[in-house]
Amino acid sequence: MSSLxxxxxxxxxxxxxxxxxxxxxxxxxxxxxxTDIGQGYxxxxxxxxxxxQAANSYCNTPxxxxxxxxxxxxRAAFLNWQAARFVDxxxxxxxxxxxxxxxxxxxxxxxxxxVRYALKRDKAVDADFVSQAGVALQGFPAxxxxxxxxxxxxxxxxxxxxxxxxxxxxxxxxLANTTDALASDWQAFGDYYRSMDEYTGKTVAAAIxxxxxxxxxxxxxxxxxxxxxxxxxxxxxxxxSETSVAAMRASIxxxxxxxxxxxxxxLNEAGKPELAGKLVEQTDSTLAKADSLPDAMAPNLxxxxxxxxxxSLFIEVIQLEQVVEDRIAPALGITxxxxxxxxx
Amino acid sequence: xxARFPIQALTVAITAPIxxxxxxxxxxxxxxxxxATPAGAVENYTDxxxxxxxxxxxxxxxxxxxxxxxxxxxxxQTLAAARQAWLASRVPYQQSEVFRFGNAIVDDWEGQLxxxxxxxxxxxxxxxxxxxxxxxxxxxxxxxxxxxxxTIGGETIDVSSLTSGLLADLNEIGGSEANVATGYHAIEFLxxxxxxxxxxxxxxxxxxxxxxxxxxxxxxxCDRRAAYLDAITDLLVSDLEWMTAQWAPGSSDNYRAELxxxxxxxxxxxxxxxxxxxxxxxxxGERMKVxxxxxxxxxxxxxxxxxxxxxxxxxxxxxxxxYLGRYTRIDGRTVSGPSLSxxxxxxxxxxxxxxxxxxxxxxxxxxxxxxxxxxxxxxMPFDMMIAPGNARGAExxxxxxxALVTQTGEIEKASxxxxxxxxxxxxxxxxx
Numbered sequence: 001m002s003s004l005x006x007x008x009x010x011x012x013x014x015x016x017x018x019x020x021x022x023x024x025x026x027x028x029x030x031x032x033x034x035t036d037i038g039q040g041y042x043x044x045x046x047x048x049x050x051x052x053q054a055a056n057s058y059c060n061t062p063x064x065x066x067x068x069x070x071x072x073x074x075r076a077a078f079l080n081w082q083a084a085r086f087v088d089x090x091x092x093x094x095x096x097x098x099x100x101x102x103x104x105x106x107x108x109x110x111x112x113x114x115v116r117y118a119l120k121r122d123k124a125v126d127a128d129f130v131s132q133a134g135v136a137l138q139g140f141p142a143x144x145x146x147x148x149x150x151x152x153x154x155x156x157x158x159x160x161x162x163x164x165x166x167x168x169x170x171x172x173x174x175l176a177n178t179t180d181a182l183a184s185d186w187q188a189f190g191d192y193y194r195s196m197d198e199y200t201g202k203t204v205a206a207a208i209x210x211x212x213x214x215x216x217x218x219x220x221x222x223x224x225x226x227x228x229x230x231x232x233x234x235x236x237x238x239x240x241s242e243t244s245v246a247a248m249r250a251s252i253x254x255x256x257x258x259x260x261x262x263x264x265x266x267l268n269e270a271g272k273p274e275l276a277g278k279l280v281e282q283t284d285s286t287l288a289k290a291d292s293l294p295d296a297m298a299p300n301l302x303x304x305x306x307x308x309x310x311x312s313l314f315i316e317v318i319q320l321e322q323v324v325e326d327r328i329a330p331a332l333g334i335t336x337x338x339x340x341x342x343x344x
Numbered sequence: 345x346x347a348r349f350p351i352q353a354l355t356v357a358i359t360a361p362i363x364x365x366x367x368x369x370x371x372x373x374x375x376x377x378x379x380a381t382p383a384g385a386v387e388n389y390t391d392x393x394x395x396x397x398x399x400x401x402x403x404x405x406x407x408x409x410x411x412x413x414x415x416x417x418x419x420x421q422t423l424a425a426a427r428q429a430w431l432a433s434r435v436p437y438q439q440s441e442v443f444r445f446g447n448a449i450v451d452d453w454e455g456q457l458x459x460x461x462x463x464x465x466x467x468x469x470x471x472x473x474x475x476x477x478x479x480x481x482x483x484x485x486x487x488x489x490x491x492x493x494x495t496i497g498g499e500t501i502d503v504s505s506l507t508s509g510l511l512a513d514l515n516e517i518g519g520s521e522a523n524v525a526t527g528y529h530a531i532e533f534l535x536x537x538x539x540x541x542x543x544x545x546x547x548x549x550x551x552x553x554x555x556x557x558x559x560x561x562x563x564x565x566c567d568r569r570a571a572y573l574d575a576i577t578d579l580l581v582s583d584l585e586w587m588t589a590q591w592a593p594g595s596s597d598n599y600r601a602e603l604x605x606x607x608x609x610x611x612x613x614x615x616x617x618x619x620x621x622x623x624x625x626x627x628x629g630e631r632m633k634v635x636x637x638x639x640x641x642x643x644x645x646x647x648x649x650x651x652x653x654x655x656x657x658x659x660x661x662x663x664x665x666x667y668l669g670r671y672t673r674i675d676g677r678t679v680s681g682p683s684l685s686x687x688x689x690x691x692x693x694x695x696x697x698x699x700x701x702x703x704x705x706x707x708x709x710x711x712x713x714x715x716x717x718x719x720x721x722x723x724m725p726f727d728m729m730i731a732p733g734n735a736r737g738a739e740x741x742x743x744x745x746x747a748l749v750t751q752t753g754e755i756e757k758a759s760x761x762x763x764x765x766x767x768x769x770x771x772x773x774x775x776x
Contacts, residue, residue, distance in 0.1 A: 096637045107522065108461065108476050108642040132732050134639035230497070230519015234479035335765055337756040338620040 029269065030194050033203055033262035038190075040084035040258045041183040047077035048179040051143075052172040059165035067159075071147055075243065077175075078140045082247045083254025086210025089202045090193065091185030099135040100178050104237050105217060110136040115145045118167055119157055125166045130174050138178070141238075142171050148240040200266065201334045207259045208329065208336065211321040214251055218244070219314050222297060223307070231307075233298040242296035248313075249290040252320075256283045263328070272331055275323075282323045286316040380686035382608035382762075385669060388681030389615055390600045392671040393443050394591035395679045396662070399436035401584040403674060407433045407531070408577040415570045418555040427535050430528075431651055436674055437528065438658030442666050445621035446614035449590060449599050455527075456515055457583055460645060462524035464533045466514075467572070469563050474540055476642055478522035488514070488525065489568045496523075506571040508579035526576045529646070534573045536648035542641060543731035545723070547650035613764045615684060619663045620755045623706075627659050628748035636741045641727040652726035653717035656744070657710045663751075664703040688758045695761055699754040706747040713740050 054073035058066035081101050092098050103111060114137040118125055130137060146152055146159060146168050157164050193199050220226060222236035222244070236244035260283055267276035293300065293309055300306030329336070378384075410429035414422040437458070444450045463477040463484040464470055470485075477484035486494040488511075492504045496518040503510065514525040524530055537550030553562040555570050563569075590599040603611050631652075635643040646652045665671045669683025689696035716737075717725045729737030 096633070099637050103638055107478050108640065109479050110476070110638055110640050110642065113476055114638075134732060135637045136640070224519060228516055228519045232480045232519065335760075338624045338752050 027265070028194065029262045029266035030199060030203070032265050033259070034186075034190050034193055036258040036261055037084060037087055038183070038186050040080070040087075040254060041179070041186050044077065044080040044084055045176070045179040045183040047073070047080045048172075048176045051077045052169070052176040055143075055165075055169050055172040059160055059169055062160040074140070074143055074147060075241070075246075077179075078144070078238065078241075078243070079246065079250040081140065081179075082250035084258060085251055086206050086255060086259065087203075088206045088209060089199070090189050091182055094185070096135055097178055097182055099139070101139045101175070102237070103136045103139060103141055105221075105235065106136070106141065111141045111145055112149065115142055115152075115167070119163055125163060125170055127170060127173065130167075130170045138171065138174050140175070141240075143168060143175070144238065144241050148242075200332075203259070204263065204324065204329055204332070204334050205336050207255065207263070208321065208325045210251065210255065211317060211324065214248060215314065215317045215321055218248055219310070219317060222301065223310055223314065225314070231301045233301055236297050239296075239298065242298065244295075244297035245290070245293045245300070245313075246295035248317075249287070249293075252283070252287045252290050252317075255320075256287055263324075266332065267328065270332060272328075275328055275331055278323055279328065282316075282320050286313075286320045289313050289316045379690065380682035382612055382687060383604075384682035385684055385687055386608050386611040386615070387604060388669045388683065389611070389666065390591055390603055391593070391681060392665060392669065392679055393440070394588065394593065394600070395671055395673055396436055396440045396443070396665075397584060397588040397591055399674045400433070400440055401581065401588050403429070403433040403436055404577075404580045404584050408581050411531070411535075411573055411577045414552075415555060415574055418552045418557075420552055423535070423552040423555075427649070430531060430535055431649070431654070432674075434528065434646070434651060434654060435658055438655050439662035439665060439671070441626075441659050442618045442622050442662035444618065445626070446617035447599070447603075450587070453583070453587060455521075456512055457527040457580060458529070459515065459521065459524040459527055460529050461522060461642065461647070462529050462533070463520070463522040464530075464538065464648075466517075466523050466525060467530060467533060468569065470538055471540055474542075475538070478520055481518065481520040481522050483518045483520060483523040489565050489572055506568060506575050508575045508582070511572070511575055512579060526579055528580070529648070530576055531573065531580065532646060532648045532651075534569065534576075539641075539647050539650065539727070541727075543639075543728055543734075545725075545728065547725070548648040609763065612684070612687075612762060613759075615666055616755060616759045616762070616764060619666055620752050620759075622659060623663055623748045623755065624752040627656060628745045628752075631656065631659075632741055632745050632748075635726070636730050636738060636745070639730055639732045641730065644727050644730070647727065650717075650725040650727060653710075653714045656726075657714045660706050660710045660744075660748070664707060667699065667703055667755075684758065684762075688761055691761050695754070695757055699751065699758055702747070702751040702754050706744070706751050709740075709744040709747040713744055716740055 051070075051073040054066070054070040058070045085098070085102070088098070114133060118129070118133065118137060123129065136142065146164060152158060152164075159165060159168065217235075218237055222231065222233055222239075224231040233239050233244070238244050238247050260279060263279060264276040267273065267279070289312055293313060297310070300310050325336075328334075407426070407429040410422075410426040414426040416422075440450075441454075441458075444454055463481055465472075465475055465477060465485040465487060466483045467487070468489045469487060472485070483494075483496045486496060488494060488503050488506075493500055493502050495501075499518075501514070501517075503514075508526075511525045515523065517523050517525070533548070535550065536548030537554075539546070539548045541547065551562055553560055553566075555566055555573075556562070557566055557570070589595070592598060593600065595601055603614075631643075631645050634640065641647060644652050645655045667684050668680075669685065670678060670680035672678050685696055685700060688699065713726075713729075716729070717723060724734075724737060726741075728734065729741050731737065
C-alpha cells in the first residue's frame with residue numbers, strides 16, 4: 001500500500017468526493033483532473049503547515065519526540081509534493097514554484113552551500129532573507145539538509161541551535177506559504193483550465209514528462225544505466241534522508257491518484273476502454289513493484305540482488321511511460337511539444 | 345563553399361566586423377525565383393552546418409597557434425592573445441550548438457568539446473575553500489597536472505605522458521559527467537583559472553607564470569600544465585576536423601549524405617527539434633533559469649572567462665540562422681539558401697512573420713544582455729546579473745528567458761504547419 005493511501009488526515013471533504021462519485025457521466029476529464037490535482041495540492045499545503053508547526057514546537061521545546069515528529073512531518077509533506085510533482089503547468093509555473101519546493105537536480109551541491117552560508121553570515125535569518133536567497137534555500141531539500149546531513153548532526157550548529165532553528169522555522173514558513181498559494185491559485189485557475197481544450201494535451205504531456213524524469217533522471221542516473229555505468233546515489237533525489245525510492249513510490253501513487261482517473265475518463269469517452277484498462281493495470285503493477293522496495297536507494301545500489309530490484313522497477317516505469325506515450329497519446333491525437341528537460 | 349582558408353587569413357577573419365555582409369536580405373530567402381522545397385531547405389541546412397563547423401575549425405586552429413605561442417613564450421601579451429583567440433573560437437562554435445539536438449552524431453561527439461559544468465580540480469590546482477564539486481565524484485580533486493598517476497574509483501591510471509588520446513579517455517572517468525578533461529571549458533580553465541570572485545566583478549586570474557618553465561614557474565608543474573594545454577588544443581582541432589568532414593559536400597559516406605538521403609520531412613524534424621530543444625530546455629532552462637533562480641554562479645556557462653553572455657548570444661544566433669537559412673561567416677561572407685522560413689511562409693505567411701519577429705526579439709534580448717556585460721564603464725557580466733538582489737540583472741536574464749520560451753511556442757506551431765507530428769527526438773535509444 002502506498003504511503004499516500006495511508007494518509008488519512010487530509011481526506012477530501014465528503015461533499016467533494018460524493019460529487020465526484022455521482023456526477024460521473026457529466027464530469028469532463030479536465031474537470032476530474034482539476035478536482036484530483038486540487039486535492040493533491042490541498043494535501044501538500046496541509047502537510048506543509050503541519051511541518052511548520054512541528055518545526056515551531058520542536059524549536060520552542062526541543063525533545064527527542066519532537067524531533068521524530070518533525071522528521072515525520074517533513075517526510076509526509078515531501079511525499080505529498082512528490083505525488084503532485086508531475087504537474088508542470090498552471091500556477092506551479094509562477095515564480096519557479098516547483099524549484100522553490102524542490103531544487104533538483106543539484107549537481108553542484110548548492111543546497112549545502114546556501115544553507116552553510118545562511119548559518120554563517122552575520123545578518124538575521126528572516127523571511128526577507130529566505131525569499132531573496134534563491135530557490136536552493138527555499139524548499140524541502142534545505143530542511144532535509146538541516147535534519148539529515150551527516151555534518152549537520154554534530155557540532156555547535158546542529159539542531160536545535162538557535163540560528164539553525166530560526167532557519168528551519170523560516171524556511172518551513174516560506175514553504176507553507178508557497179504551497180498555500182499554489183493550492184488557492186489552482187482553484188482560481190479552474191475555469192480557465194476547464195475551458196481551454198489545449199490543457200488536455202498539456203496534462204497528458206505533463207504525465208509523460210513526469211514519468212520520463214522518473215525513469216531517466218531519478219532512476220537511470222543514480223543506477224548508472226548509461227555508460228560508463230557508474231552507480232552514484234547522490235544523483236537520486238532525497239538521498240540525505242534516504243527516501244529516494246519512497247519519493248518515487250509517492251510519485252507513482254500520485255500518478256495513480258491524480259492523473260489516472262481523468263485519463264481513464266478521457267479514454268472511455270474516446271471509445272478506448274481497452275487502453276483505459278491497460279493504463280490502470282500497468283499503473284497498479286508499477287506501484288506494486290515500487291511498494292516492494294525499501295525507502296532508500298543506496299543499499300540497493302550496493303548489492304546484486306538489490307540492483308536487480310531497482311532494474312525491475314526501472315522496467316516497470318518504462319512500461320508505464322510507453323503505455324501513455326506510445327499507445328494512449330497517439331490514440332488520443334495528442335502530440336508533444338518541447339519541454340524543459342529537452343536539454344542535457 | 346568547401347573552400348579552406350589559409351591559416352594567415354584567420355586573424356583577419358576573426359577581427360573583421362561580423363556585420364559586414366549581413367544586410368542584403370533579411371527575409372531569409374535564397375533570392376532564387378524557384379519556390380523553396382523541403383529538400384532544398386535541408387541541403388541549405390547542411391551547407392550552413394558545414395560553414396559553421398568550418399569556421400569553428402578555422403578559429404580553433406588560430407587558438408591552437410596562439411596557445412602554442414603562449415607556451416613557447418609565456419608572458420602577459422601572449423596570454424592575452426591566447427585568451428582572445430579562445431573568445432573568438434566560441435563565436436562560431438556556439439552557433440553550431442543548434443545542430444546538436446536532433447543530430448545524434450553531434451550530440452554523441454560534443455561532450456569531448458563542450459562538456460560543462462566541470463570539476464576543474466580534476467585538471468589542475470584549485471582553491472579548495474571555494475570549490476564546489478559534484479557529489480560522489482571521486483575525480484573532483486585528483487589534479488592530473490600535479491600527478492604521475494591518478495586513482496579514481498579503484499582504478500589507477502598512468503598520466504605521466506599527457507597526450508590527446510589519454511586525456512580524451514579521461515573524460516567522464518569514474519562515471520562522473522563533471523570529469524571533463526578536454527574541450528573548450530578545460531582550455532578556458534587553463535587560460536583563466538578559477539573565478540574566485542563569486543557574484544563580484546572579476547573573472548579567473550591565472551598568472552602567465554603558471555606556464556614559465558624552470559625558475560619563475562608558479563603553482564608548480566608548469567611543464568605538465570603546458571603539455572596539457574598543448575594536447576587539448578590539438579585535440580580540439582582534430583575533433584573539429586572530423587565534424588567538418590561529416591558535413592562536407594562531395595562525399596557519399598558522411599553525415600551530410602545520410603541526411604540528404606532521408607525523407608526531407610525527417611531531416612526537417614531534426615532541424616526544428618534542434619531549434620526548440622536548444623531554445624527551451626538547454627538555453628532558457630539549464631543555462632539561464634537554473635543559474636538565475638538558484639543564484640548559482642556555479643551554473644554559469646563560461647564561468648572562468650565570464651564570457652557567458654556571448655555563449656548565450658551565439659547560441660540564440662544559431663537558432664535564428666537555421667530558421668532563416670542564413671549564416672554570416674567569421675570572414676563576413678554569407679551562406680544562404682532555401683529556408684524553414686520560406687517553407688512556413690508558403691503555408692502560413694502570418695506565422696512565418698510572427699516567428700521571425702520572435703527570433704528577432706530574442707536577439708534583441710540577448711544583445712541587451714551582451715551590452716550590459718560588455719559595458720565599458722560598468723560591466724555587468726552574467727555572474728553579477730544572477731546575484732541575489734540584483735533586480736536589473738534578474739530582469740535582463742528573465743527577459744531573455746521569456747523571449748526564448750515564447751519563440752519555442754512558435755517553433756512548435758511551425759512544426760505543425762510543416763506537418764511534423766512530434767517533437768520527440770527520433771534517436772530514442774540515445775538517451776541512455
